[in-house]
Amino acid sequence: MSINGNCKDYSELLDAYLDDELSADEQSRVELHVQSCRDCKNTLEETAALLQNLKSMPKKKSARQLDFGFLDNSVSPACNLESSSIDAYFDNELSDSERLAVQKHLDTCPDCTARLADINSLVFELKALPKLSLKADLIEKLDFTRQAETVSTEAANYKKGSQRHRTVWFGIGGAAAAAVAMFFMVQKGPQETPLVENFSVGKEIVKASKPANSERAEQSVGTDLPVGETAKDKVPAALLAEDNQKEKRIESAAVITSEKKNKNTIAESEVGTELALMPDSDDTAAEALGIGTDEDGLYDIKI
Amino acid sequence: MQEANLCDDEFLLDKFRAGKDPQVFKTLLRRFQDRIYNAAFRILGNAEEAEEVVQETCIKIHQSIDKFNRNSSFAAWVFRIAHNSCLDMIRIRQRKKSMRIVPFDPQADEESAPESNVVSQAPDPSPGPAEELDKQERERIIAEKLCLLPESQRTVLVLHDIEGFSYIEVAEIVGEKMGTVRSRIHYGRQKLKELLEPYFFSQTVSQGSR
Numbered sequence: 342m343s344i345n346g347n348c349k350d351y352s353e354l355l356d357a358y359l360d361d362e363l364s365a366d367e368q369s370r371v372e373l374h375v376q377s378c379r380d381c382k383n384t385l386e387e388t389a390a391l392l393q394n395l396k397s398m399p400k401k402k403s404a405r406q407l408d409f410g411f412l413d414n415s416v417s418p419a420c421n422l423e424s425s426s427i428d429a430y431f432d433n434e435l436s437d438s439e440r441l442a443v444q445k446h447l448d449t450c451p452d453c454t455a456r457l458a459d460i461n462s463l464v465f466e467l468k469a470l471p472k473l474s475l476k477a478d479l480i481e482k483l484d485f486t487r488q489a490e491t492v493s494t495e496a497a498n499y500k501k502g503s504q505r506h507r508t509v510w511f512g513i514g515g516a517a518a519a520a521v522a523m524f525f526m527v528q529k530g531p532q533e534t535p536l537v538e539n540f541s542v543g544k545e546i547v548k549a550s551k552p553a554n555s556e557r558a559e560q561s562v563g564t565d566l567p568v569g570e571t572a573k574d575k576v577p578a579a580l581l582a583e584d585n586q587k588e589k590r591i592e593s594a595a596v597i598t599s600e601k602k603n604k605n606t607i608a609e610s611e612v613g614t615e616l617a618l619m620p621d622s623d624d625t626a627a628e629a630l631g632i633g634t635d636e637d638g639l640y641d642i643k644i
Numbered sequence: 645m646q647e648a649n650l651c652d653d654e655f656l657l658d659k660f661r662a663g664k665d666p667q668v669f670k671t672l673l674r675r676f677q678d679r680i681y682n683a684a685f686r687i688l689g690n691a692e693e694a695e696e697v698v699q700e701t702c703i704k705i706h707q708s709i710d711k712f713n714r715n716s717s718f719a720a721w722v723f724r725i726a727h728n729s730c731l732d733m734i735r736i737r738q739r740k741k742s743m744r745i746v747p748f749d750p751q752a753d754e755e756s757a758p759e760s761n762v763v764s765q766a767p768d769p770s771p772g773p774a775e776e777l778d779k780q781e782r783e784r785i786i787a788e789k790l791c792l793l794p795e796s797q798r799t800v801l802v803l804h805d806i807e808g809f810s811y812i813e814v815a816e817i818v819g820e821k822m823g824t825v826r827s828r829i830h831y832g833r834q835k836l837k838e839l840l841e842p843y844f845f846s847q848t849v850s851q852g853s854r
Contacts, residue, residue, distance in 0.1 A: 424827075424830055425827050425829070425830035428826070428829055428830040428833060429811075429826055429830075432804070432829070434810070434811045434826065459837055460833060462844075463833055463836060466786055466840075467786070467790075467801065467806055468805060469783075470686070470786060470806065471783060472678070472682050473678070473681060473682045473685050474678040474681065474682070475681050478677070479695065479699055480670050480673050480674055480677055481670075483699070483702055483703065484666075485666040485706050
């Protein structure tokens with residue numbers, strides 16, 4: 342912003358001009374200058390807009406009456422500064438003209454000055470909070486040699502047996518394999534109620550969670566499978582249970598069959614641990630009514 | 645303040661992109677490890693979850709490193725990923741809560757009072773003059789009250805006041821407009837001050853008119 346000698350004189354007058362404190366002669370001189378000087382014109386417009394904003398803001402705490410114009414110096418102006426201005430001023434996030442306006446306001450407003458002091462103390466306390474650090478170097482355990490999906494240490498242990506199945510897909514792949522396992526197990530074993538009609542991961546595991554079948558489901562998990570899957574290496578119940586936390590978050594990276602991700606997650610967290618009844622997950626009835634589930638696995642009922 | 649770090653981050657980033665050396669990448673990540681942990685801990689109030697956020701974030705950074713387009717600073721981009729990870733944690737925590745068969749608790753609010761296994765569960769000490777509280781007490785109380793803020797306000801305060809990001813960077817991290825960030829900071833500070841008032845009343849002593 343280039344300020345020639347003239348502008349320097351005028352910039353002081355601009356404020357007074359807006360405050361209606363100039364003589365008629367001075368006023369017209371300012372107006373004349375502003376017509377030809379873009380910098381001063383901009384400054385004037387910005388300040389005018391800001392003052393207009395200040396004027397139109399609803400009053401906050403102060404009970405004093407607003408008297409725009411700051412002409413009467415015997416009464417301190419009401420504090421109608423936009424509420425976040427003091428914070429932004431403290432944070433040095435205001436434009437030059439805004440900052441000047443707030444500075445000017447602070448000169449006459451004890452409430453805002455007190456607020457500024459409060460902000461100062463509060464931020465000081467926040468900054469004084471100890472900076473916490475990790476006890477161990479978590480990054481050391483991570484393995485970034487793979488190009489695409491990366492792996493975590495625990496997941497790295499599951500790599501054996503399958504190169505194709507990335508470890509981040511472990512849980513879902515494992516669950517899918519478990520479902521396959523159960524499906525085949527049921528077919529081979531004594532004729533009990535078949536778990537599912539259509540092969541679908543979430544539903545299968547959910548149905549397997551009924552108490553009568555729970556034991557069988559648990560047993561079939563982790564045993565040898567007739568299918569060529571390498572699920573055996575991946576499915577040990579204990580590991581699945583341990584890895585619950587990871588799976589739930591890596592769910593987004595998984596390949597899902599027809600089921601939504603969340604049901605999968607909830608389901609696989611149950612496999613291998615106590616298979617609690619989850620009445621809400623049995624959504625065949627819901628689907629029959631045309632009610633689907635939303636992304637959180639909750640019934641998506643449109644009102 | 646960010647300038648010096650920025651040069652180094654960019655340098656390491658380019659070096660990694662050129663050679664794909666995992667050690668270079670780890671060096672770069674290590675700069676953020678503790679910062680992410682600190683921010684995540686302050687946002688979530690839980691050490692275990694904060695650790696998982698760190699790990700998750702590192703993995704995701706590696707997965708999408710090629711997508712970093714330098715529109716923002718590298719730090720802001722990293723924290724954006726970390727912040728999303730924190731939100732995931734909160735969602736999971738909420739889901740776990742709703743799956744438990746517990747009597748309905750109308751006071752349980754998703755955004756406030758995150759589980760904390762570090763902040764003491766002891767009842768609040770009776771409020772007293774600030775001078776009587778030692779440094780550890782002060783810190784404990786502030787951390788506790790910070791956790792009582794709604795997540796949106798708590799996050800911006802952590803990112804701005806504690807981690808030192810600017811308004812515009814915070815806006816990039818949380819994916820909101822700058823005006824939203826500005827107002828959240830304002831209301832967050834206001835609410836935190838109200839919560840701390842019984843303990844640190846010296847803060848609220850009015851200055852009186854000049």
